[in-house]
């Protein structure tokens with residue numbers, strides 16, 4: 001499902017290659033697998049998720065997602081792959097001018113689903129994250145935790161085969177975090193590959209699972 | 224198709240927030256100004272074309288022969304000689320009344336009143352290519368000394384060339400106006416892209432194709448440019464009608480009553496004016512598509 005061989009990534013700063021955010025990463029995640037993604041702030045967790053989300057291509061090495069070599073794929077091949085990936089961004093990335101409902105409906109509309117189906121799925125998803133009565137609210141009218149739940153709903157509404165979550169419990173209380181873990185485990189049980197980046201040690205302790213440990217852009221352990 | 228689309232995406236669903244990023248004031252107004260200029264250029268081109276055609280049809284096959292006043296007896300002989308020459312369809316001496324009418328704009332009624340010694344003027348229509356003018360001149364001068372043969376052809380050709388150059392300039396102006404309109408759309412689209420960069424990145428990350436994003440922009444740009452084109456064409460209409468009104472006496476066939484102004488608008492304009500909003504819309508669509516697709520290449 002996901003396979004990295006000697007992958008490196010450096011961001012460009014002022015047009016020139018900047019410091020390497022990720023170095024020599026080699027690991028793979030089987031279809032239907034679950035991984036915690038752990039590491040200190042700045043270790044490169046978000047950068048790795050960005051790679052897996054096909055938002056950036058590796059500077060070096062080989063990255064395969066859905067058995068497609070991302071480094072070599074044509075640009076036109078990537079959108080279809082992205083539509084099979086759900087991503088919860090650390091900073092949510094909701095569209096500020098769209099209601100919670102329209103934000104959640106967006107991936108379905110981009111995928112060209114019919115409007116009745118869009119409505120049914122988006123409403124069900126928003127109900128699931130406890131925002132049934134806030135569907136018409138703009139992101140700016142929602143609390144941080146509510147925005148995070150909209151972001152989560154948007155990531156899973158299209159039933160992605162690969163679900164990436166970047167610090168998805170950062171703004172949630174313990175009850176909501178548990179509920180989110182239930183959702184992620186359910187998606188995983190239904191066949192989705194799930195990667196969750198987090199600092200939340202308590203959450204990891206309550207839900208032990210295999211983890212990718214990053215430090216300064218390198219993989220410390222894959223257990 | 225439309226029904227299908229509507230079912231897929233609510234008509235008012237503006238995921239990229241373009242209603243604000245591609246505003247509905249500046250772009251349509253600038254395009255309207257361009258369309259107005261384009262209408263004037265079209266009018267210039269149509270007018271020049273009509274004049275060129277008129278001059279060529281009316282006067283290309285004509286000569287004037289002047290016989291000096293003191294040889295009035297010679298005029299009749301010259302007419303007879305002309306009629307006998309192959310390649311000449313008709314030759315007719317203008318009456319004094321005709322001449323006075325021709326000269327009135329310059330001399331007023333003084334011309335006839337003063338009893339000026341006017342030369343006899345013979346209007347000649349050629350058949351086919353006409354006779355050899357140099358030989359004709361020599362022959363007529365021998366018949367009535369001082370006789371001058373003047374071909375309209377040279378002047379008509381020069382005038383027609385001038386008119387055709389004007390027409391070409393008008394088309395050139397039209398091309399420049401279209402290029403400027405495309406630039407205006409490109410600049411507006413780029414501003415919209417910059418203003419909505421984050422939304423575009425998000426939508427791109429959700430798996431939207433370049434085509435999906437370009438369609439959003441192109442849809443809006445098409446509508447705004449088309450509306451601007453319509454505005455410009457409507458604004459140009461009264462101006463063109465007035466111009467056509469002024470031009471009608473020159474273009475109308477002799478003797479016919481002058482046409483009402485809107486009917487006198489040349490065919491090119493009748494077809495060209497409605498084409499302006501369509502052309503503007505097409506420029507908006509193509510430019511926005513190209514601009515957005517080029518910009519999107521920076522995203523992976």
Ligand SMILES: Nc1ncnc2c1ncn2[C@@H]1O[C@H](COP(=O)(O)OP(=O)(O)OP(=O)(O)O)[C@@H](O)[C@H]1O
Pocket residue numbers: 011012013018021039040041042043044045046047048090
């Ligand atoms: N867009 C960028 N341009 C340049 N450098 C970047 C960019 N994004 C991240 N970096 C750098 O890459 C390194 C890894 O950043 P990343 O965001 O992946 O860390 P992280 O593990 O997600 O941290 P956190 O837990 O704080 O979210 C950092 O040193 C950061 O400064």
Ligand SMILES: [Mg+2]
Pocket residue numbers: 045046047090166
């Ligand atoms: Mg991060």
